Amino acid sequence: MEEKAKKDMFDKVWSFFASVRLAIFILITLALTSIIGTIVEQQAEPAKNIALLAKFFGDSTAPTVYNIFVKFGFMDMYHSWWFVGLLVLFSINLIICTLERFPKTLRLVRSPLKPLRENAIKSLPIKKEITIKTNLKKAKDETLNSLSASKYRVFESNEENSVQLYSQKGSYTRFGLYIVHISIILIFIGAIIGLQFGFKGFLNIPEGNSYSFAILNTGPLTKAERFEKGRILDTFEVFKSDITLVANRLGLPVDVLHAKMEKYGIRPLGFSIKCNWYNTEYYSGTDTPQEFQSELVIIENGREVIKKVIEVNHPLTYKGITFYQSSYGMVPNAVGVFVLKTTDKNGVEDTLRLRRGESFIIPGSTLKGTITNFSTALARDKQTGALTTYSETMVNPAVAIEFDSPDMEKFTGWILKRYPETGILPGGSKITFEDYWGVEYTGLQVAKDPGVVLIYIASVMMTIGLYAAFFMSHKKIWIRLTPETSGKAHSVRVSVGGSASKNRLAFEREIERIVSRVSHALEGKHPSKK
Amino acid sequence: MNSALFFDISAGAYIAGMVFYVIYLAFRNKTTGMVATSVTIFGFFSQSTAFLIRWVNSYYYWTASNPLSGFIESLLRAAPLRNLYESLVFFVWSLILIHLIIEFMYKNRSLGAFVTPLAALALLFINVSGTSQEIQPLIPALQSNWLLFHVLLSFLGYAAFGVSFGAAVAYLAMVTESRREKPYIFWSIIVGIFLIVLIAMSIDFLSITVAQRKEFIQNYFLKATLRSSSGGIVATSWVVSIAFIFIVWRFGLGIKKILTSLSITPGMLDEITYKSIAIGFPLFTIGGLIMGAIWANSAWGKYWTWDPKETWSLITWFVYALYIHARFVAGWRGKKVAILAVVGFVAVIFTYLGVNLVLSGLHAYGSA
Ligand code: HEM
Numbered sequence: 001m002e003e004k005a006k007k008d009m010f011d012k013v014w015s016f017f018a019s020v021r022l023a024i025f026i027l028i029t030l031a032l033t034s035i036i037g038t039i040v041e042q043q044a045e046p047a048k049n050i051a052l053l054a055k056f057f058g059d060s061t062a063p064t065v066y067n068i069f070v071k072f073g074f075m076d077m078y079h080s081w082w083f084v085g086l087l088v089l090f091s092i093n094l095i096i097c098t099l100e101r102f103p104k105t106l107r108l109v110r111s112p113l114k115p116l117r118e119n120a121i122k123s124l125p126i127k128k129e130i131t132i133k134t135n136l137k138k139a140k141d142e143t144l145n146s147l148s149a150s151k152y153r154v155f156e157s158n159e160e161n162s163v164q165l166y167s168q169k170g171s172y173t174r175f176g177l178y179i180v181h182i183s184i185i186l187i188f189i190g191a192i193i194g195l196q197f198g199f200k201g202f203l204n205i206p207e208g209n210s211y212s213f214a215i216l217n218t219g220p221l222t223k224a225e226r227f228e229k230g231r232i233l234d235t236f237e238v239f240k241s242d243i244t245l246v247a248n249r250l251g252l253p254v255d256v257l258h259a260k261m262e263k264y265g266i267r268p269l270g271f272s273i274k275c276n277w278y279n280t281e282y283y284s285g286t287d288t289p290q291e292f293q294s295e296l297v298i299i300e301n302g303r304e305v306i307k308k309v310i311e312v313n314h315p316l317t318y319k320g321i322t323f324y325q326s327s328y329g330m331v332p333n334a335v336g337v338f339v340l341k342t343t344d345k346n347g348v349e350d351t352l353r354l355r356r357g358e359s360f361i362i363p364g365s366t367l368k369g370t371i372t373n374f375s376t377a378l379a380r381d382k383q384t385g386a387l388t389t390y391s392e393t394m395v396n397p398a399v400a401i402e403f404d405s406p407d408m409e410k411f412t413g414w415i416l417k418r419y420p421e422t423g424i425l426p427g428g429s430k431i432t433f434e435d436y437w438g439v440e441y442t443g444l445q446v447a448k449d450p451g452v453v454l455i456y457i458a459s460v461m462m463t464i465g466l467y468a469a470f471f472m473s474h475k476k477i478w479i480r481l482t483p484e485t486s487g488k489a490h491s492v493r494v495s496v497g498g499s500a501s502k503n504r505l506a507f508e509r510e511i512e513r514i515v516s517r518v519s520h521a522l523e524g525k526h527p528s529k530k
Numbered sequence: 531m532n533s534a535l536f537f538d539i540s541a542g543a544y545i546a547g548m549v550f551y552v553i554y555l556a557f558r559n560k561t562t563g564m565v566a567t568s569v570t571i572f573g574f575f576s577q578s579t580a581f582l583i584r585w586v587n588s589y590y591y592w593t594a595s596n597p598l599s600g601f602i603e604s605l606l607r608a609a610p611l612r613n614l615y616e617s618l619v620f621f622v623w624s625l626i627l628i629h630l631i632i633e634f635m636y637k638n639r640s641l642g643a644f645v646t647p648l649a650a651l652a653l654l655f656i657n658v659s660g661t662s663q664e665i666q667p668l669i670p671a672l673q674s675n676w677l678l679f680h681v682l683l684s685f686l687g688y689a690a691f692g693v694s695f696g697a698a699v700a701y702l703a704m705v706t707e708s709r710r711e712k713p714y715i716f717w718s719i720i721v722g723i724f725l726i727v728l729i730a731m732s733i734d735f736l737s738i739t740v741a742q743r744k745e746f747i748q749n750y751f752l753k754a755t756l757r758s759s760s761g762g763i764v765a766t767s768w769v770v771s772i773a774f775i776f777i778v779w780r781f782g783l784g785i786k787k788i789l790t791s792l793s794i795t796p797g798m799l800d801e802i803t804y805k806s807i808a809i810g811f812p813l814f815t816i817g818g819l820i821m822g823a824i825w826a827n828s829a830w831g832k833y834w835t836w837d838p839k840e841t842w843s844l845i846t847w848f849v850y851a852l853y854i855h856a857r858f859v860a861g862w863r864g865k866k867v868a869i870l871a872v873v874g875f876v877a878v879i880f881t882y883l884g885v886n887l888v889l890s891g892l893h894a895y896g897s898a
Contacts, residue, residue, distance in 0.1 A: 020855055020860045021860065023855055023859075024852060024855060024856055024860060027848050027849075027851060027852045027855070028848075028852065030848055031845045031848040031849055031852070031877075034841050034844060034845050034848075035845065037836065037841060038838035038841045038842060038885070042836065078836045078841075191834070200831065200832065283595050283667045284595060286667070288667045288669070289669060289670060290595060290596075290667065290670065291670050291673075292670050311670065312670035312671050312829055313670070313671070313673055313674045313828055313829050314828075315828070315831065322831055324829070324830055324831040325670075326830060326831075445830060445831045445832075446831075447831035447832070449831075452827060452833065455823070455833060456824070459820045459823075459824070462815065462816070462820065463812075463816050463820065466811070466815055466816065467812065469812075470808045470809070470811065470812050471812070502808075505635075
């Protein structure tokens with residue numbers, strides 16, 4: 001008795017989770033609640049959303065509404081307990097629903113096709129009938145030919161005075177929807193793996209520097225904590241990824257250091273990454289960026305393992321950790337090196353690396369150049385005609401060089417990187433401003449996501465599944481050949497019936513083709529349209 | 531060569547096509563119907579020409595600044611699907627393509643009266659939106675094949691959803707019997723709103739200057755009427771709009787008679803609705819969601835971030851998944867699923883335009 005009650009209970013719960021009504025309810029709820037998070041800004045400063053709410057509820061009630069919203073998790077709703085709960089419910093529903101139906105589909109696909117009685121063929125959704133002047137043997141052979149030309153594996157059944165040929169194709173397409181459903185579950189699993197075993201961080205590396213950790217976003221830190229975080233990072237720079245040495249130097253037990261690193265979002269990479277240089281390429285003559293590039297080097301155990309120039313859409317991956325070009329900027333108060341290329345009258349080139357204030361001799365001349373000034377983005381003010389710097393980033397970098405020669409008056413010229421012709425000197429030699437190196441940093445997204453592989457596999461599965469579910473169909477065809485005699489003339493009645501799980505129109509046309517092939521072969525003409 | 535001329539010709543042809551389709555629907559004159567189809571086909575070829583010319587031009591534009599880029603890569607980077615303007619143009623093209631295919635498959639041209647207004651709305655939007663029509667340099671994040679296929683497939687999907695919307699509205703118009711019925715009220719309000727936006731945008735278009743047109747659309751979208759700075763105009767616009775919806779509601783029953791006399795059956799419309807969703811859903815899933823996520827992952831290292839655009843495409847996806855399951859598994863039929871098809875397309879429009887127009891406006895502090 002108790003056993004039975006338990007079983008009833010189980011059946012009830014099972015059928016609740018297997019029901020499509022629940023799926024419909026969840027889909028509606030997900031669609032509606034998702035809207036909230038697109039209106040209130042997620043994970044934003046409170047002031048922003050209070051200002052937003054004030055537009056709907058007025059200034060005085062907005063803070064109260066805000067607090068209620070926070071209670072419901074609306075300010076970070078896609079991670080709130082109830083939204084995650086909905087997704088879990090959705091997955092359970094999907095899994096159970098799929099488990100419930102799959103055996104039936106399997107049986108359907110596995111069970112062999114059976115011949116049908118005349119009436120049953122006539123009541124199929126697609127039917128066609130023609131009569132051909134021929135005998136049964138020929139009719140059968142041609143029908144077999146035609147069916148196998150359309151790639152049907154044909155079965156045969158002989159009845160009293162007629163023959164039935166029948167076949168099916170694409171029964172496995174009935175699995176399409178299961179593949180789609182499973183791929184959704186795999187995507188959830190992939191996302192969970194990513195959250196559990198991966199991380200998302202960032203790293204700003206000045207040109208020429210290297211780091212052996214990534215920084216993850218953390219909650220707000222106090223001043224003392226920020227100070228300590230800085231100290232740990234500095235120590236890391238000295239000892240690279242050797243945690244024991246870092247802990248020793250800081251005078252902390254290793255596990256305490258680990259806990260602190262977790263708290264401050266310091267994630268050791270297990271190797272070092274160095275930025276050789278960063279460069280923004282602009283469309284010629286404009287300030288529109290064409291490419292953001294950094295040359296990165298992976299250093300492991302003191303050895304260079306990989307060197308690669310990364311761009312947006314072309315990241316670098318090493319040991320499961322991927323570095324994406326995501327931003328750039330100027331290092332505050334940095335002093336860099338000017339890289340200049342000189343070309344003398346005869347075309348002989350030389351590359352110079354100089355600091356501000358340093359001098360050099362232009363090869364093949366008596367001209368002495370001294371670097372006196374630098375601008376990140378040089379422009380001439382339209383009104384005053386004075387030279388100005390119009391951007392803090394290196395949009396249009398220019399270097400000022402003072403030229404001095406015994407037989408000439410001192411003069412200063414600006415050489416712009418973007419306009420090489422500004423470096424042509426009297427006398428035919430040339431200076432090209434290649435780079436002001438060491439003042440920019442490259443901003444990298446650092447991500448490790450072991451779940452992505454699964455997401456990609458699931459994407460491929462979903463694509464295949466959707467294709468099978470919507471663009472392919474399970475087609476069944478029965479053809480019954482009945483000899484008929486009227487007087488001396490022999491003829492065969494060909495009755496065709498078919499059904500398709502999708503796209504009936506296309507199957508109708510296929511059947512049309514199959515039949516016309518038969519009649520064409522036997523009578524040398526297309527059947528008259530009925 | 532300039533693609534603008536061919537594009538303007540096609541725009542004119544589509545709008546003429548719309549007028550003829552509607553006249554055909556009203557007076558059931560066979561010649562008018564043939565004219566409607568011919569004009570639309572002519573517009574389609576003209577637009578295809580414009581599309582190819584633009585592609586060739588942006589190919590040269592791209593290779594000029596990327597001389598090292600190979601032929602195939604340049605061709606992909608130059609595909610004219612790279613900004614709001616180009617994607618809307620492509621939407622119109624796909625919509626007309628799918629419409630013409632259905633017209634020939636079902637040998638019935640009445641659906642044109644429901645689909646061409648969508649094309650006209652998109653065309654108007656292109657003109658009013660002030661999105662730059664010049665070929666622009668491609669910023670680094672957009673230089674990705676994933677992005678290209680993402681846009682291409684999404685928009686084919688959107689166009690298929692657009693057709694299902696037209697068919698679903700026509701279906702609702704055919705099967706509702708009384709003005710008191712909720713589905714009737716629903717479709718008459720939706721059609722009313724669409725027409726009002728169409729008209730209001732035309733007024734925008736006529737009243738703004740060329741200089742204003744260069745601004746971002748948020749600054750003047752419906753500013754001539756419903757969002758005017760003058761309270762009087764706003765009030766009048768609202769009154770007129772509501773009156774207009776009332777008129778659609780009051781006389782909407784007439785459409786049913788017309789459609790019936792054109793030998794359109796509700797079954798046919800239902801099938802078109804389903805078929806277009808069956809085409810649009812896989813395209814949108816693969817192109818819109820999957821490829822979008824792959825692109826985001828290759829560019830930023832995050833395949834999903836719940837930003838409003840992503841979330842709205844997910845909402846759209848939920849609605850269409852709902853349609854499929856409600857219809858094929860739960861056995862919903864008729865009005866209920868047709869309403870879902872309409873809601874789905876409203877979500878599509880919101881995903882594509884509303885997120886930029888409405889939500890980003892909400893978040894622009896101190897301006898409103
Ligand atoms: C948004 C997520 C979902 C997607 C994309 C999806 C996709 C699909 C597709 C493509 C089909 C085939 C439709 C057809 O043959 O026309 C299908 C059928 C089905 N789905 Fe889903 N599905 C989802 C969620 C669910 C959930 C949560 C359930 C749970 C109850 C469910 C239950 C079913 C059932 C019972 C069928 C029909 C099976 C049959 O014909 O025997 N689906 N689904």
